[in-house]
Amino acid sequence: MKGLIPRIHAPFSVSPAFFLILLITWCLSTLPRIVNATSLTYSIAAHEKACFYAHVDKVGEKIAFYFAVQSGGAFDIDYIVTDPRGQLVISGDHERQGDFIFTANYVGEYSFCFANDMSTFAEKLVDFEITVENEPRAEFPQRPSAPEISTNMEDSLYRLSGSLNVVGRTQKYFRTRENRNLSTVKSTENRIFWFSLLESALIVGMAGLQVFVVRTFFNIRKGQWV
Template sequence: MFRLRPLFVLPFLAFLLSTTAHRIEIDPGGKECYFENLQPQDRMTVTYEVGGSSGGHLDIDFYVVEPRGEVVYTNFKEPQGTFSLTAEVAGRYTYCFSNEMSTYARKVLSFNVHGVLYVGDDEHIAPVESEIRDLSSGLQMVKDEQAYLVVRERVHRNTAESTNSRVKWWAIVQTVILFSVCAWNVHYLKSWFEVKRVL
């Protein structure tokens, strides 16, 4: 019977699946670029979502450049997105988030990067290693979904608070207008009757 050794599993999981999560702010007219060094058959996935903006729309430009300098993916003015890539050549793969289309709004962006390193032909790996790969992939999907839900909750909370603030101030303005109109009506009617008495 094959016994699974923890000393084998932990390094393999660390090697198989690497994940990073980031939250950044991008100034108006600016962009942020990052890169990953990949070998042929390595897989990389980037998921992102704009979680806040100092005015304007919740959108961002996203593009990926391969080591030869060719743009392999673009996604313009979208609030969120997912991109997966299997490397064909070894080298530095650059992905950028651009806020250059905005002249005044700063964007708050959350993004996750994860990848699976190519470790050989799937037919020649042990069943335990295959199960570990599946488990790692499922775990990553759960983490990505959780990160997505956190960002969505933040966006909806900010929207609800903004709406609540606008409704409050609109109610205050309406109340002030109502009392002002009532005061003016009372004053006008009072002055009208005073004029009538004098006549």
């Protein structure tokens, strides 16, 4: 069986392309461990207060908070963000959407609450995302012979990640605009339908009233002639 195994006498060398592929694969497998994100869509009933929580392991981590009201009422919601001590971080009333990034100064659970107290009966559909990300960059494996390749690839990956985040934000913005415009179109269609129905009922009522008046008039005139 040993005669079937080929012997390689040439020195083994890794091409730069193969090294870049391994680096990209390692980065993609490491990024989910660096970033902890939660993207949800929640329907908040009238007079309801819903809270969500994100845990921070160490001081200095970046927390990104994004929300947008997709449907319901005037597309507004009250929100409040508090730190583990219960102190206010950010808040707002009757806001349609928001996009915030702040630094966690304390370890523990940060609460993100939405309140629909201003609505009497309208439910609010809120699309939000909470992201907890470590500020320092990940340490990538480097080859002693070509450290500049690893540095350039690291910078390129972070620029690509930033561009993808911008694209994601833009897609969320257009999704929100589409949902709101669709809700406006549906509301306008309903108003046109009920207005047309009311207009038709008024026309039929006026026609019936005219017939009644004319018949009453001729009946009175006929009684007077007799």
